Amino acid sequence: MNQPIIQIENITKQYYLEKPRTLKKWFRHLFSPFEKFTVIKNFSLRINKGEFIVITGPNGSGKTTLFKLITGITNPDKGKIVTRGKIVPLIELSAGFNAELTGRENIMVNATILGIEKTRILQIIPKIIKFSGLHNFIDVPIKRYSTGMTSRLAFSIAIYSKPDIFLIDEIFAVGDERFRKKSIKKIIEFKRKGVTILLSTNYNMKWSFIDKTIILK
Amino acid sequence: MKFYLQLLEVFTIREIKSRYKASLLGPLWIIIYPLLTTLILSFIFEKILKIKTEGIPYFIFLLSGLLYWNFFQQGILLAKDSLIWNRDLMTKTSFPKEIIPLSFIFSKIPDFFVGLLILFIFLILYNFKIRFEILILIITVFPMFFFTAGIGLFFSLTNAIFRDFGRIIEFFLMIFFYISPILYSENLIPQKYQIIVGINPLALIISFSHDLIFRNSIRIDLIMMSLFISLIIFIFGVIFFRKFEKKIADLI
Numbered sequence: 366m367n368q369p370i371i372q373i374e375n376i377t378k379q380y381y382l383e384k385p386r387t388l389k390k391w392f393r394h395l396f397s398p399f400e401k402f403t404v405i406k407n408f409s410l411r412i413n414k415g416e417f418i419v420i421t422g423p424n425g426s427g428k429t430t431l432f433k434l435i436t437g438i439t440n441p442d443k444g445k446i447v448t449r450g451k452i453v454p455l456i457e458l459s460a461g462f463n464a465e466l467t468g469r470e471n472i473m474v475n476a477t478i479l480g481i482e483k484t485r486i487l488q489i490i491p492k493i494i495k496f497s498g499l500h501n502f503i504d505v506p507i508k509r510y511s512t513g514m515t516s517r518l519a520f521s522i523a524i525y526s527k528p529d530i531f532l533i534d535e536i537f538a539v540g541d542e543r544f545r546k547k548s549i550k551k552i553i554e555f556k557r558k559g560v561t562i563l564l565s566t567n568y569n570m571k572w573s574f575i576d577k578t579i580i581l582k
Numbered sequence: 583m584k585f586y587l588q589l590l591e592v593f594t595i596r597e598i599k600s601r602y603k604a605s606l607l608g609p610l611w612i613i614i615y616p617l618l619t620t621l622i623l624s625f626i627f628e629k630i631l632k633i634k635t636e637g638i639p640y641f642i643f644l645l646s647g648l649l650y651w652n653f654f655q656q657g658i659l660l661a662k663d664s665l666i667w668n669r670d671l672m673t674k675t676s677f678p679k680e681i682i683p684l685s686f687i688f689s690k691i692p693d694f695f696v697g698l699l700i701l702f703i704f705l706i707l708y709n710f711k712i713r714f715e716i717l718i719l720i721i722t723v724f725p726m727f728f729f730t731a732g733i734g735l736f737f738s739l740t741n742a743i744f745r746d747f748g749r750i751i752e753f754f755l756m757i758f759f760y761i762s763p764i765l766y767s768e769n770l771i772p773q774k775y776q777i778i779v780g781i782n783p784l785a786l787i788i789s790f791s792h793d794l795i796f797r798n799s800i801r802i803d804l805i806m807m808s809l810f811i812s813l814i815i816f817i818f819g820v821i822f823f824r825k826f827e828k829k830i831a832d833l834i
Binding site for chain 2 (some may be wrong): 380381412423433436437438439454456457459460461463465466470474477478480482483506551
């Protein structure tokens with residue numbers, strides 16, 4: 366039971382800076398290795414169940430990359446990551462949305478991506494609509510939504526996905542004050558229920574319930 | 583497994599719904615497309631090039647083959663761009679990504695069944711004797727889907743990294759169109775080239791359907807062979823996709 370819920374051991378992740386895509390570039394790079402950019406180097410981290418971790422650091426310091434690695438969207442070049450439980454990543458809120466479809470139709474798609482069962486989705490749709498406060502817009506295509514409205518809908522879906530590990534990537538930059546307060550309240554509620562939360566941000570957060578702050582450089 | 587099917591279902595519906603959202607004629611295109619393509623090609627190849635098809639009305643002969651061709655071609659063309667169009671899903675969400683190209687191909691299955699219905703209607707209009715066995719044609723959807731999906735999975739990945747594959751697909755499709763007995767009867771192929779039909783799953787399906795509709799014979803061997811080759815291609819497609827899908831998230 367004392368096993369960490371997320372265990373990151375000595376991971377290194379590199380990205381291609383310039384992708385060797387065309388034939389001309391292939392030749393130019395044939396004798397020198399492709400230029401790579403190291404985002405994360407020899408990074409280790411253990412997170413226990415129920416912890417609230419804040420990850421800060423400047424742009425390009427690897428906050429999002431770290432989340433992608435934990436979720437398994439991409440693999441590390443070196444090292445290994447072990448996670449236990451259901452991970453719900455909120456990396457880009459609008460990622461699963463299709464602009465032509467209505468809010469309601471998009472709830473179905475997005476909730477499925479987050480791993481919610483169909484019968485449950487049908488049950489929680491009214492709750493999602495209520496939390497998002499988008500009653501009047503729910504049957505309008507997403508392309509007519511404002512940025513704030515889109516993220517409100519996405520966040521509202523995510524909070525009903527019953528995660529064990531919740532990864533939140535800089536989403537407090539959007540949404541109005543009222544919705545922000547509502548969301549923070551919800552996150553505190555998660556914390557109380559024992560959900561492990563990782564939150565990345567550029568701001569200096571000084572909440573009392575933060576267990577650990579990790580600074581990436 | 584249940585969740586996998588839910589993903590497939592939801593994404594297929596998403597694709598079908600969004601396809602017709604900004605369209606005036608909407609789903610009517612499902613009917614217009616096969617009729618129009620058949621009409622154009624039948625004019626050229628019947629009236630100008632005067633192709634002979636054992637006394638079978640050329641329009642209906644063409645329609646029966648184009649049904650499969652349209653599915654194959656449209657499936658491949660949708661699949662090849664599916665990952666590029668859904669870049670955000672690839673790089674920012676976590677679920678089995680082969681769902682994306684597969685659901686795009688799946689979204690063309692209703693079109694196929696509508697096409698089959700159109701074919702049945704024209705068979706009646708042309709005074710063909712409709713027998714109960716004609717319904718066997720429904721099973722051709724399996725090899726057709728697996729073959730298209732296997733190739734579609736492969737091209738969706740490769741095209742996401744190297745757009746050159748978009749060009750290669752054009753040649754690939756052109757070759758497949760002409761080596762499949764769509765415009766001409768499989769009986770016209772000289773003996774030494776029969777192998778082209780023998781190992782091409784699409785040609786096997788079309789030959790099977792020609793035999794069933796026009797020659798009253800049920801060639802189970804053709805459909806089984808097609809299913810066998812299609813499944814092998816499909817399995818290779820899935821393995822290839824699974825192997826490289828994580829890399830794609832970095833490269834796309």
